Amino acid sequence: MSTLVQRRHEIELPKRILIGTDVVNEVGNTIRQLDLGSNAIIITGPHVYQKYHNLLEESLERSKIEYNFVIVKSSTADDAEHALEEARAYKPSVVIGFGGGKSIDIAKYVAFKLGVEMVSVPTAASHDGIASPFASIKGVNGPVSMKVKPPIAIIADTRIIAEAPSRLLRAGSGDLIAKLTAVRDWKLAHKLKGEYYGEYAASLALLSARHVIRYAITIRRGGIEAAHIVVEGLISSGVAMCIAGSTRPASGSEHLFSHALDMIAPKPALHGEQVAIGTIMMMYLHGGPWKRIRRILRKIGLPTTARELGIKDEYIIKALTIAHRVRPERYTILGESGLTWEAAERIARITGVID
Ligand SMILES: NC(=O)C1=CN([C@@H]2O[C@H](COP(=O)(O)OP(=O)(O)OC[C@H]3O[C@@H](n4cnc5c(N)ncnc54)[C@H](OP(=O)(O)O)[C@@H]3O)[C@@H](O)[C@H]2O)C=CC1
Ligand SMILES: O=C(CO)COP(=O)(O)O
Ligand SMILES: [Zn+2]
Numbered sequence: 001m002s003t004l005v006q007r008r009h010e011i012e013l014p015k016r017i018l019i020g021t022d023v024v025n026e027v028g029n030t031i032r033q034l035d036l037g038s039n040a041i042i043i044t045g046p047h048v049y050q051k052y053h054n055l056l057e058e059s060l061e062r063s064k065i066e067y068n069f070v071i072v073k074s075s076t077a078d079d080a081e082h083a084l085e086e087a088r089a090y091k092p093s094v095v096i097g098f099g100g101g102k103s104i105d106i107a108k109y110v111a112f113k114l115g116v117e118m119v120s121v122p123t124a125a126s127h128d129g130i131a132s133p134f135a136s137i138k139g140v141n142g143p144v145s146m147k148v149k150p151p152i153a154i155i156a157d158t159r160i161i162a163e164a165p166s167r168l169l170r171a172g173s174g175d176l177i178a179k180l181t182a183v184r185d186w187k188l189a190h191k192l193k194g195e196y197y198g199e200y201a202a203s204l205a206l207l208s209a210r211h212v213i214r215y216a217i218t219i220r221r222g223g224i225e226a227a228h229i230v231v232e233g234l235i236s237s238g239v240a241m242c243i244a245g246s247t248r249p250a251s252g253s254e255h256l257f258s259h260a261l262d263m264i265a266p267k268p269a270l271h272g273e274q275v276a277i278g279t280i281m282m283m284y285l286h287g288g289p290w291k292r293i294r295r296i297l298r299k300i301g302l303p304t305t306a307r308e309l310g311i312k313d314e315y316i317i318k319a320l321t322i323a324h325r326v327r328p329e330r331y332t333i334l335g336e337s338g339l340t341w342e343a344a345e346r347i348a349r350i351t352g353v354i355d
Helices: 021-033 046-062 077-091 101-116 159-162 164-176 179-193 199-214 218-222 224-242 255-266 273-285 290-300 313-326 341-350
Strands: 016-020 039-044 064-073 093-097 119-121 136-140 141-145 153-157
Touching: 016 021, 016 093, 021 046, 021 119, 021 153, 039 046, 039 101, 039 199, 046 064, 046 093, 064 077, 064 273, 064 290, 077 101, 077 136, 077 273, 101 119, 101 136, 141 218, 141 255, 153 290, 153 313, 159 224, 164 179, 164 199, 164 224, 164 273, 164 341, 179 199, 179 255, 199 224, 199 290, 199 341, 218 290, 255 273, 255 313, 273 290, 273 341
Parallel strands: 016 153, 039 064, 039 093, 093 119, 119 153
Antiparallel strands: 136 141
């Protein structure tokens, strides 16, 4: 596959990555070693704050770093602005994202706006924003993947991640399996629209999907080893986004479907669960091995039906029909005019997503 290489291509990557049990204790000295100042803002969510704020506080206090928490409940544009204003008042020298994808996205956004570095401390292996240079902020017309900076450091404590609800780790595997259709969509956009396609970034994203497929049984069992495996895959996919300079290797039609569900379903499921189900249906459209994808998701313990996802059939069909409009500039297998209601219903039925 040829690539268009004439554009200027700048790649920024994280500087330090620590993965292991109890590495949360090293947040303070990492900030010191990287010379990131002594005044931190920690962006986190209410559950994570309650469970783990002590651990982070102890690490920062040991390194004599002052800190303040900003608690966020979602990653909408409004929440991002509020967090930014709250953070700005403390004049931080560094921003720490401590939690799931939502907290890390807002932390990246706040750090970028304030012109300081961001340290990513994931408490769940549920998404591949852990290392990516993008902040996914939800606007009224759907999510916007804002190009920001990659985290300067990633500190992934596998003991915390293994203790998180098992659903989150499985969702992270779902976000990686989604690369199987994301890369197909990217290739298609290259062929039909002449879009830049980066073979290396695509291969790296696919490698992260193959990595979790290989360890499906271990991931289903959970525990520290499983957390380590999924975190490495998520970081690798984040690096693929750094190399591509876009979320293209990581996000295709299956993500558009999930974003559409987030916009219309009263109670959406986890990002990784939704994109995984999207991968089954989009793989069917691509004429690829969708039954194999479904088998792998079951093996990992991920939902493969609307019922298991906790979402009514009609929202699945509706999301399929509007997905192509979520990010119209992103060409995928859904094409420019998308799916009719009848076609969407048929695809969801054939793939067993709805009865
Ligand atoms: N920027 C990027 O490149 C990417 C961004 N994303 C974005 O990430 C988001 C999805 O992230 P996801 O993590 O699934 O969702 P959330 O950040 O909403 O986290 C899901 C839930 O898990 C909780 N949680 C996290 N860690 C723990 C823990 N250790 N113990 C108990 N509960 C925990 C959170 O608690 P709390 O309420 O405390 O937060 C929250 O309630 C989406 O918005 C998606 O768009 C996804 C992929 C890439
Ligand atoms: O979820 C992502 C990659 O896994 C980010 O992609 P989006 O560009 O679709 O927000
Ligand atoms: Zn994703």
